[in-house]
Amino acid sequence: MSELYAWLGGKPLFLWTDMLIWLLVAVIVLGVSYTRRRPHLLEPWHRVAKSRLAMGSLVVLLVYVVIGLLDSLHYRPALEQSDQSEEVHYAVEALTALDWMVGGLRESGEKSYSAPLATHLYVREMVGESGGEVRRDYPRLKSGGAHLQNPQQRAADLVENSIVGGAKGLLLWLGIALLLVLLLTRKRQQISPRRWVVEVARGETATPWRTILLVTAVVSLLLMAAIQVGVKYHILGTDKVGQDVFYQAVKSIRTGLVIGTLTTLIMLPFAILLGIMAGYFRGWIDDMIQYTYTTLNSIPGVLLIAAAILMIHVYIDTNAALFETTEERADLRLLFLCIILGVTSWTGLCRLLRGETLKLREMDYITAAHAFGVKNIRIIIRHILPNVMHVVLISVVLDFSGLVLAEAVLSYVGVGVDPTMYSWGNMINGARLEMAREPVVWWTLLASFLFMFTMVLAANLFSDVVREAFDPRVHKGE
């Protein structure tokens, strides 16, 4: 094993949240393949697939998800061997597949603040002139625009790089589009690629491929241009310790996704089990569950979260030996944040499911099942659970963006994720002081705002369409 790691130049690091995220991916893949074989389950998804809004925002969300997933493959790179000893040492700081791909961004650190696309530092420093004379000035950046002989060429260089990046983006998009044409026309033999392209261009296809391709074009142009410019400049500047803000914002995507998805994953069993039990069995079981969630609901959530995070903090400090890397420490805190958010937020869905089950248990097919002597557990699994799944799905999708925003607020208050972890909340927290500084450092706040806003907006638009597609009231007439 260790030979393999040595040969690869790194050792995989299995973090809890990584494993849970990939478990979730596996569950979704299984769910998709299960749904594909059942036309009545597929039917609302067809409605989603026909919505231009949903498919456009789905493309944006997918980009986020891919970045988040790449960022969820951690490894510890092997350290350079100084002597010829057998033992290979691995770095304390873990990297991810994403870091490996955009290595240039991570390593280009500066001394302190620098504005977006700048060639000079944002603060004055003592600069030693060639004549031995020392004066205060804005020094050149170590990596931002370092390839330029003369900073005056910056504008031309930026334009050139954007064009090159744009061209690369165009090529990428063409590749994607070509792949799509091949895949789709192979699936449906009767349509020729040429005709399909014409139909897409006119926007006549049932699935809004034109919208999908347009959004993909915008995204791939932006992506390639950002990479092209990003390795030479700091697109969104650097922060106080000279770290690239663009890189930070990209790394924060994973944190947001983890909070938004794992929290619901943790809360679902509580909500589903208790909600259905309360509605189905009624009587004292119902009373107990109702009193539980009424009580839980009346404790301020922030209080519980702060207490839990504090406890985890103490635990980590007293058991420092358990954690080999900083990532593991931060990861444990993130996991517990998800758990505690999940524990405090299951009540809403639980209440919805209880009501839905109360309605369902009076349906004739449940009575018919009772008449056949079918056992309760079987009735719940076969009759009730499948018929409340749309409620679960709608609430999961709607909760997602709320949780991403909640993370930002909690981190800002100081009870969120570990301060060493990249997250939009931490970025905003840091920006609090920078906004009060003279001259103002505005780009950290802007970066976190842009990234978070895009994701939450896309998620909200998508969830809106999903909710409408699954809402039985909207489609009664059909």
Place this chain on the structure above:
Amino acid sequence: MLDKPPLLKISNLQTWFSTREGAARAVDGISLEIMQGEIFALLGESGCGKSITALSIMQLLPEVPLARLRGEILLDGESLLDLPEQKMRGVRGGHIAMIFQEPMTSLNPVLSVGDQVGEVLRHHSGLRGEAQRRRVVELLDDVGLPDPEQKIDTYPHQLSGGMKQRVMIAIALAGEPDLLIADEPTTALDVTIQAQILELLRRLQRERGMAILLITHDLGVVAEMADRVAVMYAGQLIEQAPRRPFFSSPGHPYTRRLFDAIPDAGKRHQPLSMLRGAVPVLTQEFHGCRFRNRCDYGWELCGELSPEWLSAQEGQQVRCHLFNPQFAERGSRVAESSGTEPVVERGQQEGDGSGLLQVRGLRVHFPIRKGFFHRTVGSVQAVDGLDLSIGRGRTVALVGESGCGKTTVGKAIMRLLEATDGTISFDGVNLSKLQGGALRELRSDFQMIFQDPYASMNPRMMVADIIGEGMDALLGQAPSPEGRRQKIGELLEQVGLTAEMASRYPHEFSGGQRQRIAIARALAVNPRLIICDEPTSALDVSVQAQILNLLRGLQQQQNLSYLFITHNLSVVSWFAQEVAVMYLGKVVEYGTVDEVMTAPRHPYTQALLSAVPTIDRETQREVIRLEGDQGSPINPPSGCPFHPRCPQAMERCSSELPDSRQISETHSASCLLVTNG
């Protein structure tokens, strides 16, 4: 009458909706005229477009994309389709008012009755304050609401269904309309209440000289009410006639089929006439007659040419080629054949009648719990001392108005509800004592069919799994997948479906087909007794005939017993051998069909039978009008539960609970007026 211009004139109205499959021709070129002060009935089965016609007149069409709205609707010479919305608002309520089927949802629950009537008054006549209140009281009095002075401040939830419908009518009358559109005004009501409401509508129409457009599927209601009748089928009118010729000699083959499909005592020994096939899909472009795929008399011409209006007699007009003088010969042949329905099956097998189910003194009380610790503060006495017995291969009908506890009886026998008291013995085994596994072993012997074919199966399960559920749970032995599939296929064919339907989902089936699947599900465990809880009341008459024929056929093949729970008395006289009439949790009369239906002894049964609208207008019957509503099972009246409404009540009735008195060996009634015979 002809010299006056019509009040409402619709010519060639087309209302098409755009759907994914193309334009649905919900209303496709109908023309009709309604005169001042007449009752015009629009008759048709569900989905034929009769409600859409009404909504087109009111300009209240649902918010779905319209593919086409053409034609002309003239009210007093004014074209409604061209009126701007603002003027249309004055027409609605002021000239045309509408009452709906469901009184429960047509009233706003947070406004008092007076406010809701007053709102219309304020809008249409500008009445305010004391004057408005006086007028509201007048209106409520006019629609027969008792104590209008007090009732004006009540809220809808404090009123019964019949009262709510009266309030709805008062709201409709507030604007002094010339035309009242009544869309199935009594379908959701019990027969005795229906009789009250129909009488009220007739009286109001007479007094005010108002025209009524009555939309209904019930031939009986049409016979009671209408001056003229139009029959609608698949978006078109196919027959128009004054009432008398319509009922004495219905013209169109479809109309005749409708008449034949109605069960009654006279058809007891023959299967009901059925319509084959289904209503054509409305999204297609029609060529020829729309009824031809289901018509017994059609020939090539029917597929090529859409029939025009042809007159038959006395103002009766029919859209059928048979009435074209050119084809007079065919027409006369049809007229002959229609009278003699071939009796395919021999008279029904009566079963050996030996007792299968015995119910003695059944009581089901639901405790009413209140407060933090759920103290029992009272009880709903849903069923209170009920005796019943069903023989092998026999059908017992349990008849009563809604809320009398008949469904509770069915569920208690199924042991889906715990009986408070009494014994239920099935084939000698006392069911009420059985628990757990022992009960589960017996469960396959009795099964249930439900009223609502849409709620009775899980929409997320395949038909095969729905039918197989009982087999898996009760028949114990796990049959091979092949054997299971074969059994399910056989069951589906037994109920008139095909084996390949097993892999479909419920939403792909119509109401009648779903009810067949529900029957197959019950049959899957080889029951001996099936409890049918209003199995046909959600279905159209022609589909009802199919299901009833199927149930009877199965009874003859498998010697099944049925407990048939229903409120539809004409079905009872066709289908059952014995009848139990229930009122407020008790059986008030019990006997064979002939005894109960032809010579009822209990005043309630008499009133119930007289309230049913019949097609046969020749036998002028006297409707025994029942006052008020059924009492509350929480606090039932003392003595005889029926005495507050009984037209023949005596003083003794309020203190003395009558026991069951034998009239003949099979006939008994619980009334002090009946003397042991």
